[in-house]
Amino acid sequence: MLYLGMSSPVLSQGRAVIASGAGVLRKGRRTKDLIKRLHPGDIALICHADLDVIAARALCDARVAAVIDCLCPASGRYPNKGPQTLNAARIPLVQLVEPDAFDQLADNAHVAITPDGTVKQRGKSYAATFWDIGRIDAAEQAGRDNLGRELEKFASNTLEYVRKEKDLIIEPVELPPLVGLKPMKGRHAVVVVRGEGYREDLASISGYIGDVKPVLIGVDGGADALLECGLKPDIIIGDMDSVSDRALSCGALLIVHAYSESGHAPGLERLQKMGVAGASETFRVAGTSEDAALLLAYEKGSELIVAVGTHSNLEDFLNKGRAGMASTFLVRLKVGARLVDARGVSQLHQRRASLMELIALLLSAVFVVVVLVIRSPMWTLVYRILHLQSRLSWMHFLRTITHHG
Numbered sequence: 092m093l094y095l096g097m098s099s100p101v102l103s104q105g106r107a108v109i110a111s112g113a114g115v116l117r118k119g120r121r122t123k124d125l126i127k128r129l130h131p132g133d134i135a136l137i138c139h140a141d142l143d144v145i146a147a148r149a150l151c152d153a154r155v156a157a158v159i160d161c162l163c164p165a166s167g168r169y170p171n172k173g174p175q176t177l178n179a180a181r182i183p184l185v186q187l188v189e190p191d192a193f194d195q196l197a198d199n200a201h202v203a204i205t206p207d208g209t210v211k212q213r214g215k216s217y218a219a220t221f222w223d224i225g226r227i228d229a230a231e232q233a234g235r236d237n238l239g240r241e242l243e244k245f246a247s248n249t250l251e252y253v254r255k256e257k258d259l260i261i262e263p264v265e266l267p268p269l270v271g272l273k274p275m276k277g278r279h280a281v282v283v284v285r286g287e288g289y290r291e292d293l294a295s296i297s298g299y300i301g302d303v304k305p306v307l308i309g310v311d312g313g314a315d316a317l318l319e320c321g322l323k324p325d326i327i328i329g330d331m332d333s334v335s336d337r338a339l340s341c342g343a344l345l346i347v348h349a350y351s352e353s354g355h356a357p358g359l360e361r362l363q364k365m366g367v368a369g370a371s372e373t374f375r376v377a378g379t380s381e382d383a384a385l386l387l388a389y390e391k392g393s394e395l396i397v398a399v400g401t402h403s404n405l406e407d408f409l410n411k412g413r414a415g416m417a418s419t420f421l422v423r424l425k426v427g428a429r430l431v432d433a434r435g436v437s438q439l440h441q442r443r444a445s446l447m448e449l450i451a452l453l454l455s456a457v458f459v460v461v462v463l464v465i466r467s468p469m470w471t472l473v474y475r476i477l478h479l480q481s482r483l484s485w486m487h488f489l490r491t492i493t494h495h496g
Contacts, residue, residue, distance in 0.1 A: 112203070113201065115202070116133070116134050119137065135157070144171070178224055256378070315338050328345075330348055345367065
């Protein structure tokens with residue numbers, strides 16, 4: 092048996108990652124919740140159809156030994172990049188033949204994966220198949236071939252949701268008061284979602300954030316992304332299901348996203364258990380928490396809204412689902428004139444020098460001038476003349492005292 096872990100070898104056939112392994116099984120139907128429980132060397136059991144690249148990178152960051160999916164990680168509906176991401180990180184991916192095996196496999200218990208893909212635990216075997224590079228490439232090609240049909244379905248269903256949610260751009264939105272927060276009108280706002288490339292995006296606009304001092308809005312786990320970069324969020328908005336206790340306790344204004352129809356805010360329960368619900372507000376609006384954050388910044392009068400890690404490409408939109416994307420389209424139609432991507436800001440913004448930097452530059456220039464003057468022949472002549480004049484003046488002073496004495 093070959094054990095997989097941080098230093099465990101993985102057998103490779105061409106570009107395919109194929110290996111046996113063993114470790115502690117951690118399972119969860121919501122991948123983003125499971126990520127919080129994973130330790131290096133664990134084997135993750137997920138229930139994630141069409142595994143997206145964001146979830147796959149989170150599994151890579153957790154340094155799991157292998158991933159078992161009870162659903163198809165790449166159905167060919169569209170060319171999703173999750174399986175490719177795991178393969179590039181040399182993390183084996185296997186799919187259970189029987190999805191019901193998810194419930195039968197015990198959490199926090201030892202599990203083994205044999206070279207033929209069989210999953211074994213407590214004397215029972217569960218059939219599974221490896222996703223090698225050949226199978227991944229075939230599914231990706233099928234997704235590209237099906238992309239036209241998927242986009243047609245996407246457009247048709249989106250129009251139906253647009254009809255239902257058109258009030259997002261037509262009617263005014265009832266906004267939370269933002270008690271204790273400096274008014275946002277005329278200021279810039281940075282909306283951070285822990286999506287693809289968020290670390291690089293935040294790093295690219297660090298100078299802009301330091302110069303402009305925008306309102307920092309973390310959407311759920313986006314608040315942790317800000318803290319990772321040494322930045323404190325001013326506002327944390329969302330369902331509060333993928334943000335850490337540390338972020339919720341950092342002193343930011345907490346805004347719980349509430350359902351537009353019922354007004355129910357599921358995130359309040361967690362805040363109540365933590366004892367921070369009293370410092371929170373609710374925002375009742377249709378769409379996703381990402382949409383709610385953009386609307387909040389727009390309706391509160393932000394002059395410019397900078398998006399970090401938000402949904403921006405075709406895979407993001409298709410992975411998010413047709414039902415959830417109508418509001419996203421509408422919100423971007425509404426805020427589009429003020430919305431800019433972080434990468435655009437990093438290219439356009441020229442960082443201003445601070446007062447201390449200007450003083451340091453001035454002193455450096457003065458030092459160079461002084462050195463040049465001192466070492467010049469003219470300065471030597473001036474110095475000798477001044478020295479001689481001072482000696483003559485001192486001698487004249489002594490003679491005067493002697494004479495009067």
